[in-house]
Structure formats: structure tokens, C-alpha cells
Amino acid sequence: MQRVLMKGNEAIAEGAIRAGCKGFFGYPITPSSEIAEYMARKMPALGGVFVQAESELAAINMVYGGAATGSRVMTASSGPGISLKQEGISFLAEGELPCLIVDICRGGPGLGGIQPSQADYFQATRGGGHGDYHIIVLAPSSAQEMMDFTMLGFELADKHRSPVMIMAEGTLGNLIEPVVLRDAVTEFVDKPWAITGCRGRQPNIVNTLHMPVELLQTRNQHLTKKYEAIRSEEIRSEEFMTEDADLILVAYGIMARIARKAVINARQLGLKTGLIRPITLWPYPYETLGRAARHCKAMVSVEISTVGQMIEDIRLAAEGKVPVHYIGEIGRTPNPEEITQQLLAIAEREGLR
Numbered sequence: 287m288q289r290v291l292m293k294g295n296e297a298i299a300e301g302a303i304r305a306g307c308k309g310f311f312g313y314p315i316t317p318s319s320e321i322a323e324y325m326a327r328k329m330p331a332l333g334g335v336f337v338q339a340e341s342e343l344a345a346i347n348m349v350y351g352g353a354a355t356g357s358r359v360m361t362a363s364s365g366p367g368i369s370l371k372q373e374g375i376s377f378l379a380e381g382e383l384p385c386l387i388v389d390i391c392r393g394g395p396g397l398g399g400i401q402p403s404q405a406d407y408f409q410a411t412r413g414g415g416h417g418d419y420h421i422i423v424l425a426p427s428s429a430q431e432m433m434d435f436t437m438l439g440f441e442l443a444d445k446h447r448s449p450v451m452i453m454a455e456g457t458l459g460n461l462i463e464p465v466v467l468r469d470a471v472t473e474f475v476d477k478p479w480a481i482t483g484c485r486g487r488q489p490n491i492v493n494t495l496h497m498p499v500e501l502l503q504t505r506n507q508h509l510t511k512k513y514e515a516i517r518s519e520e521i522r523s524e525e526f527m528t529e530d531a532d533l534i535l536v537a538y539g540i541m542a543r544i545a546r547k548a549v550i551n552a553r554q555l556g557l558k559t560g561l562i563r564p565i566t567l568w569p570y571p572y573e574t575l576g577r578a579a580r581h582c583k584a585m586v587s588v589e590i591s592t593v594g595q596m597i598e599d600i601r602l603a604a605e606g607k608v609p610v611h612y613i614g615e616i617g618r619t620p621n622p623e624e625i626t627q628q629l630l631a632i633a634e635r636e637g638l639r
Contacts (some may be wrong), residue, residue, distance in 0.1 A: 287466050287467060287468070287469075288466070288467045289464055289465070289467070290464070290465060290467060291463070291465070292429055292431040292433075292458045292462065292463070293320055293429065293460055293461065293462050294325050294426075294428075294432040294454065294460065294461050294463070295318065295319075295320035295321045295390065295430045295432070295459040295460065296320055297388075297430070297432040297433040297465050298321055298362070298432045298433065298436045298452065298459075299320075299321045299324035299325050299328070299387055300324070300328075300433060300465075301350060301370035301432065301434065301435075301436035301437045302325070302327060302358075302386065302436050302437075302440070302469065303325075303328055303329075303332060303333075304433075304437060304468055304469070304470045304471065305336075305358060305436060305437040305439075305440040305441075305470075305471050306324055306358050306440070306470070306471045306474060306621075307334065307356055307358045307359065307360055307440065308333075308334045308335065308352075308357040308358055308586055309329075309334060309335040309337075309348075309349075309352040309358075309360070310322070310325040310326075310329055310334070310335070310336050310337070310360055310361070310362075311335075311337045311339055311345045311346075311349050311352065311359065312337075312338065312342075312345050312349035312361045312362050312363060313338065313339050313341060313342050313344075313345050313358075313363065313367060314338070314341075315363055315364045315366065315367045316364065316392065316456075317364060317392055317400055317402075317459050317598060318362045318363055318364045318367075318388065318389075318390035318459060319454035319466075320459070321362040321388060321390070321459075322336075322338065322362060323504065323548075325543070326338070330608070335352075337358070339603075341370070341517050342363060342367040342368075342370035343370055343371070343373075343374065344379045345363075345371070346361060346370075346371040346373075346374030346375065346378075346387075346602060347374050348361075348459070349361050349378065349387075350374060350377060350378055350381070350383060350385075351385060351548060352385075352523040353378065353383035354381070354383055354480065354481045354492045355480055355481055355482060356477035356479075356480025356481075356482060358384075358385075358386075358444075358474075359385050359386075360386035360387065360444075361372075361381065361386075361387055361388070362387075362388035362389075362390065362498045362608045363387075363388070363389060363390075364389065364390050364391060364456070365389070365391055365392055365393075365394050365398065365403070365405075365406050365409070366392075366394070366396075366397055366398075367415065368387070368406065368409060368410075368502045369409070371568070372409075372414040372415035373415055373416070374415075375387065375413075375414070375415050375421065375449055376413070376415030376416050376417050377415075377494050378449045379413070379415075379417075379419035379420070379421055379448065379449055379508070379509075380417065380419065380494040380505075381492045381493070381494050382447040382448065382479075382509075382512075383447070383449070383492065384443035384444045384446075384447050384448060384449070384450075384621045385443060385449050385450075386436065386440055386443060386449075386450055386451075386452065387421075387449055387450070387451045387452070388405055388408075388436075388451070388452045388454075389410060389451060389452070389453045389454070390456055390458075390459040391403045391404060391405065391406045391453065391454065391455050391456060391590075392456050393405065393616050393617055394406075399617065400456060401456065401616070401617040401618065402455040402456040402457040402458075402540070402591050402618075402619055403456070403616050403617075404455060404541065404588055404589050404590040404591050404595070404596075405537060405566065405591045405592070405593075405594035405595065405616060406453060407453075407589070407591070407596055408595050410423045410451055410453050410567060410568070411423055411568045411570070411599075418506055418509070418510070420448075420513050420516070420568055420569075421448060421449040421450060421451055421568065422439070422442050422443075422448060422449075422451070422516060422520060422566065423450075423451045423453055423566065423567040424438065424439055424448070424450065424451070424452050424565065424566060424567075425453050425454065425539045425564065425565060425566075425567050426452065426454055426458065426539065427458070427538070427540060427542045427543050428458075428463060428543070429458070429461060429463035429464075429465050429575060430464075430465050430466065431465065432452070432454065432458065432459075432465075433465055433467075433468060434444055434468065435452055435472040436452060437471065437630050439451075439452055442504055442520060444475040444477070445475065446512060446515070446520075447479075447512075448512070448516070453564070453567060453593050454539055454540075455540050455541075455590060455619075456617055457540050458539060458540045460542075465489045475570075478490075479492075484532050496517045496622070516569055517569040520532040520566060520569060520609065521566055521569045521570070521571050521573075521574075522564075522565035522566045522571070523562060523564050523565055523571035523574050524542075524563040524565065524624045525559065525560065525561070525563075525578075526546055526549060526560060526561040526562075526563070526575070527549055527559070527560040527627050528560030528561070528578055528582075529560070529576075530558055530560075531558050531559055531560030531582050532557070532558045532582055532583040532584070532633075532638050533557060533558065533560075533582065533583060533584050533585075533586065533629060533632065533633060533636075533638060534559070534560045534561070534562060534582045534583060534584075535548070535549060535559065535560070535561045535585075535586045535588050535629070536561075536562045536563075536575065536587050536588065536596065536600050537587075537589070538562070538563055538564045538565070538567060538596070540590075540619065541588050541589060541590060541619070542563040544588075544619065544620070544621065544622050544625065545561050545563075545588045545622075545625060546561055546563075546583050547622035548588075548623075548625035548629060549561050549625040550627045551622055551623065551627050552626050552630070555626070555630065556628065556639070557629065557633050557638065557639060558638075559568075560582070560630060562574060562575060562578060564596075567596075570599050570603075572599070572602065572603040572605075573603075575599075575600060575601075575603035575604065576603045576604070576605065579603065579604040579605065579607040579608050580607060583608060583636060584605055584609050584610070584611060584632065584638070585600055585608055585609075585610045585611070586610070586611045586612070586613055586629065586632060587600050587610065587612050587613070587614070588610070588613045588614065589612070589613075589614040590615070590616055591614045591615060591616060592614060592615060594612040594614055597612050599609060609636065613625055613628050613629075613630050630636075
């Protein structure tokens, strides 16, 4: 396999191409713009479609149309653009249209700034649009995973007929690392539901309007069963040195890499620490965290966020068994030494040292 240096954003774009993506529809916004630039160069030469839409609203509705034909399609943006796409994402979820949505997070609220952030967590995991729905959310932590999770995202989207989101920080999107180029996908899921013309058969219809009460209820029950299946099949996480840990950190994305080093530092100073890294932000690994909460003394959410968002899921998983602390800021990424010092302070307060 070929190994090359790539930005995380470029790895996403190349992974999409190798996954058989045939359509990219987007609108540029820092720090995600390299994805659109890469696709603009590559897609036409490969027989695909690249469209810089007139707005984020237009882009997500183009994704809706492309996905309805059964093609693998995607869009990419950042927080403000993802906000504008939320209505379309709700329509895609109800229409059961598989696609890939990439959020390379920047600071907010509002336009905020272009510095890295993880403060889109609620938006991604709670379904920022209207209605009862979920989408699968994957959180890579390296340029390699930016490629791998993109390819996995298309597979999961087709398997479950659902939008899938890749959520990563601006730091990771612009981080240059070695990436092993994966083999191109050559086999695809059959999509008999796709709108491909109806000569010789009954027409397929993608519709999200269900006026009769009974029909709306039946439809939502069907979607709920699908979400239950996703919860049972697609939860992903990693654990590092948690077996004997008194203090367990929980971090995802780029912060998981930094937190891992902080765990090693704290261990060298005599503090038994460990790390749980959620890979799927939805479905969330509640059971993994719940098991850890039964033997540790405290947990810590480490996020690039000022108010703490994932901390709510950690508290739900812990079920009050242990205190849950928070380390986070926005606009900059804390280094392992800074996190280590904060862990030592938490350990002092909890009587762990």
C-alpha cells in the first residue's frame, strides 16, 4: 500500500473518492475548505460531480437529490454551515437517504473564529434539526482515521440507510501526517429503493410528508427500531490503561491523543489514570463508561469547549456512581502537561493522592 503525507481534510476527500463517492455538493468555509478544493480538482476527472452551491441550504438539498438516486454523495462544512444544513439533515434522516456529512469544527457561537473546537457536539449528537431522529457520528483522531472513517461512514450509511457525520476539529483537518492509501471500494450495497427511473416497474418515491396520524406514528416507529439496531451494532470505543485506574479521562478526536499522553504523565507521577475514547459519538458507549464507573473513583471529561458538552453523556453513563469533572477551553488546544497538572489538582480534591 502507498503511504503519503496528507492533511486530514485531504485524507477525507481521498477516502471519499476511494469509497466510490460520485457527488460532492458544498460551500466553502474555513477550516473545511480543503475538502472542497480537493474534490473540485479530482471529481470531474473521475467521472464524478462537484458543485459549489450558492449556499449551504442549497448544498444539503443537492445531497438529498443525489442520495435519492442511490449514488454515494457527501458535503462538508463547519459549525455555521452545518447549522444551516440542519433542516436538510432532518429530511435526509426521515427519507432514509444514505450520505456523508463532514463537520470540521471551529469556535462559536455565531461566526466565532477559525480556531479548533469540539463545541458542535450537541449539534451533532442530539439531532440539530427538527423531529425525532439520530444520525451516526464518527470522531477520528488522526489523518489516517480521517480516511478510514470516511470510507467506513459510507458503508454504515448504506447499511443503515442513514446520514453519517464525520466530526473533527480544525486542528485535525489541517494536520499533516502519513496516511496509508486504502484500496478503492468495488462492491456496493444494492439499492432497490433508489430513484433511477421506473420503466418496467412501479415508481420509487422518497417522501417525508405523512399527514395521517397513523402513518406518521408507523413511520416514526420504524425509524426508532432502526436506531435501536444501530445502538446494538455500531457502538465503537477504545480503552487505555483503565483496568486499575482511579481517575478515568474521557476524550475524543484530537483531544484523545493529547489525553493519552497526559495519562502516561500522571502514571509516572503515581496517579492511576486511564482513558476511554468514544469513537462513535452517536451511538455513545454508555455501557463502556458505565462499567468503568463501577470501579474507578472519579471521571474527567476533556473537551475543546468552554461549558462542557460531552460531560452530560459521561454523567448519564456514570449514573451518579462517581463524580465527573471537566477540563476544557476553546480557541486553543491544551497540551498534555497542562492537562496533567489539572488531573493532579482533581486527584487532590478527591483524595486520590
